[in-house]
């Protein structure tokens with residue numbers, strides 16, 4: 346049968362759109378919802394010209410911002426999808442006429458593809474596996490994720506120290522594997538990239554492979570399909586340092602887990618360094634095979650705790666300094682108080698303020714921050730009631746709920762009561778007199794005193810601060 350002219354190009358256009366959808370999804374995961382909506386949502390794919398991907402944005406301001414902040418990342422993500430891509434050009438251009446809601450990741454309009462790229466776009470999993478393992482295995486590293494830009498504080502100092510140690514002396518006993526775990530947006534990927542940059546910088550001959558667990562699975566399945574599992578194994582086992590990010594993704598994927606287990610053992614036996622990240626500790630990763638769980642836990646396990654107020658403040662200061670934009674102290678404090686979920690969101694909020702200030706040529710103030718971020722802040726303003734706070738805090742400190750409003754002054758009762766008052770002030774919009782009334786008709790000055798006392802204690806005692814932060818998080822989610 347005669348082949349339809351242009352059918353290759355049509356297929357490539359479809360696969361190009363698929364790639365684009367994946368890239369956007371990945372970007373959204375990486376930068377967080379706020380940042381994505383602010384900067385990236387309006388991007389549309391124009392097409393590929395030679396080896397350059399062309400992307401449109403509606404304004405020059407957006408274009409400049411996306412170029413300077415996401416240009417490298419866009420190119421890296423594109424290269425993961427289509428190896429032939431050399432650059433990404435972000436332009437100012439019209440949005441497609443098709444009324445595709447910008448939220449939708451589906452094809453906005455058929456992008457143009459030069460026929461020469463049709464081949465590069467066609468799926469051909471086997472070819473990618475057999476090639477040179479170096480670079481071939483590793484996903485691109487984010488240039489921003491280095492040790493220099495990582496702000497160290499109580500919640501992450503242990504994980505940071507372990508990562509430093511592994512970067513200096515890969516595969517030293519006791520640190521192999523290094524298992525990093527913690528909630529989303531707390532710096533796991535950042536630390537892994539930092540280790541990779543450090544090792545590559547110090548010993549360029551080392552073959553460092555960083556990948557997501559998802560990518561590992563994808564490659565493995567492709568190899569199975571194209572019956573090239575031998576090459577898959579060989580090329581993977583030739584790396585010196587293997588990093589697999591977000592291992593929890595392998596839960597329930599039994600074959601991939603099995604393959605990973607063998608790779609893991611082979612590399613450890615050969616004295617290679619392995620670094621894994623996950624959202625939970627090995628023992629809490631339900632659904633992981635026991636023997637894998639055991640091996641994962643037998644090196645160094647380091648957790649990254651939720652951020653504390655102090656760490657959030659230091660991170661904001663570091664990022665504002667790096668951006669060379671003056672941000673008043675009270676805005677830092679405001680953000681550090683309000684955006685407690687994770688570092689990614691915090692970063693997103695700060696970036697939005699900075700962009701807003703640049704755009705309108707106005708200084709950042711507390712008022713403008715509240716204004717610019719009001720939608721974000723509202724989402725964070727959970728409707729927590731004072732009763733809930735009292736109940737949780739009483740439970741946590743093992744006192745009776747009635748003691749929240751009793752007259753007892755014993756320290757073991759009075760302190761939790763103050764914590765509850767502090768949280769009531771932080772998490773609800775109730776006034777001081779109102780809060781006082783709910784705590785056994787106390788005066789508003791008592792509440793005021795409680796709030797400042799707890800703040801002081803948190804400053805002085807980081808274990809206590811973490812405790813209160815933990816309560817806050819439990820109440821917020």
Ligand code: ADP
Nearest residue numbers: 494495496528529530531532533534535688689
């Ligand atoms: P995770 O992989 O744990 O979900 P990431 O490593 O992707 O989180 O971090 C999310 C964002 O927050 C990144 O932009 C990262 O640079 C930043 N970040 C996280 N922790 C820190 C830190 N301690 N210092 C500076 N930036 C941080």
Ligand code: MG
Nearest residue numbers: 533534535590
């Ligand atoms: Mg990550």
